[in-house]
Amino acid sequence: MTEILLEIRVVLNADHNELKGNRLYVAASELNNQINEIMLDLLAEEYNVKKNKIKIMKGQNSIQKTIKII
Incomplete structure (x- = not known):
C-alpha cells in the first residue's frame, strides 16, 4: 500500500468543521x-x-x- 504525505493548515473560527484541499476549517477558537x-x-x-x-x-x-x- 502507498503512503500519502499531506501538509494541512488549520483555520480556526470557521462556521463548521470541514476539510477542503489542504485546509482544515474548524469551529474551535483555539x-x-x-x-x-x-x-x-x-x-x-x-x-x-x-x-x-x-x-x-x-x-x-x-x-x-x-x-x-x-
Missing part, C-alpha cells in the same frame, strides 16, 4: 487535541481508512501539520 481528533475523523472519512492508519508526523500543537496516511 488549538487543542480536540482539533487533532476532528482532523483524524475527517481524513479517515475522506481517504476511507481507519483512524489508526493516520499519523501526525509534525505539528501536533500547531496550525501547520504534516500527516502520513498508511
Whole structure:
C-alpha cells in the first residue's frame, strides 16, 4: 500500500468543521487535541481508512501539520 504525505493548515473560527484541499476549517477558537481528533475523523472519512492508519508526523500543537496516511 502507498503512503500519502499531506501538509494541512488549520483555520480556526470557521462556521463548521470541514476539510477542503489542504485546509482544515474548524469551529474551535483555539488549538487543542480536540482539533487533532476532528482532523483524524475527517481524513479517515475522506481517504476511507481507519483512524489508526493516520499519523501526525509534525505539528501536533500547531496550525501547520504534516500527516502520513498508511
